[in-house]
Amino acid sequence: MVEIQPNVPDDLSPYKIQSLPPNFYYIPNFLTPSESEYLLQKISTNRWTQLSHRRLQAHPSTLTKTNTLLSAPLPTYLTTFPPITERFSKIRIFKDTPHKSANHVLINEYKPGEGIMPHEDGGAYAHVVATISLGASIVLDIYDKRGDGDVENENEKGVRRRILQEPGSLLVTTGEAYTSLLHGIEEIERDEGLGEDGVVNWKLLGDKSKFEGGVNERGTRVSLTYRDVLKVSKVGIGILGRR
Numbered sequence: 001m002v003e004i005q006p007n008v009p010d011d012l013s014p015y016k017i018q019s020l021p022p023n024f025y026y027i028p029n030f031l032t033p034s035e036s037e038y039l040l041q042k043i044s045t046n047r048w049t050q051l052s053h054r055r056l057q058a059h060p061s062t063l064t065k066t067n068t069l070l071s072a073p074l075p076t077y078l079t080t081f082p083p084i085t086e087r088f089s090k091i092r093i094f095k096d097t098p099h100k101s102a103n104h105v106l107i108n109e110y111k112p113g114e115g116i117m118p119h120e121d122g123g124a125y126a127h128v129v130a131t132i133s134l135g136a137s138i139v140l141d142i143y144d145k146r147g148d149g150d151v152e153n154e155n156e157k158g159v160r161r162r163i164l165q166e167p168g169s170l171l172v173t174t175g176e177a178y179t180s181l182l183h184g185i186e187e188i189e190r191d192e193g194l195g196e197d198g199v200v201n202w203k204l205l206g207d208k209s210k211f212e213g214g215v216n217e218r219g220t221r222v223s224l225t226y227r228d229v230l231k232v233s234k235v236g237i238g239i240l241g242r243r
């Protein structure tokens with residue numbers, strides 16, 4: 001059997017999502033199916049924090065009230081096996097952030113019908129987010145940020161654009177895409193109307209044939225969002241180390 005190779009490009013420019021003005025990149029098959037399986041299995045053995053519409057893990061830990069990360073290494077399955085840090089270095093996505101690499105990973109799990117309200121990721125992080133999707137495909141909605149930023153009100157959310165994320169894919173959000181847009185996931189059991197017109201990264205998908213009839217039946221989707229937290233306290237290691 002031919003071993004499937006991951007897709008780790010030298011140059012990100014062919015993966016830029018063209019029909020979105022600011023900077024998003026979508027890379028299908030960034031992880032192979034067996035790497036994805038392995039990661040899902042490792043993640044499944046950790047403790048989750050149950051939220052009302054999804055569940056969550058924060059690695060190496062949750063940020064403090066002042067948005068500070070207590071310095072600690074990330075678990076190796078999130079960095080070296082599979083070699084995710086090395087692949088991020090190759091595509092150079094964190095080259096301009098303060099710590100030159102990701103130091104924090106949030107893992108979200110969404111079952112069919114679950115999602116996340118439109119929001120922005122805010123000031124705790126450098127303006128680069130690398131999102132690995134696992135398990136199942138899902139649509140991420142992107143909205144323009146409007147005047148008062150009242151995202152509770154549907155009408156204030158502005159124009160919606162849709163990014164379809166396949167398992168094993170990487171979505172990179174940088175610069176203006178990070179600062180001027182909101183993102184969210186609808187709490188529905190099926191994404192519909194998928195196609196060239198409705199999905200901004202349609203041309204970049206790894207396997208369009210999965211979305212026959214423009215439909216994606218949601219399954220359990222896990223996302224890993226890698227970020228560089230700006231404020232890091234070395235104290236964390238000291239206290240834990242002395243225990």
Ligand SMILES: O=C(O)CCC(=O)C(=O)O
Binds near residue numbers: 121140183223225
């Ligand atoms: O699951 C996703 O792709 C989005 C997660 C997210 O927006 C967040 O954790 O801030």
Ligand SMILES: [Fe+2]
Binds near residue numbers: 119120121183
């Ligand atoms: Fe977010």
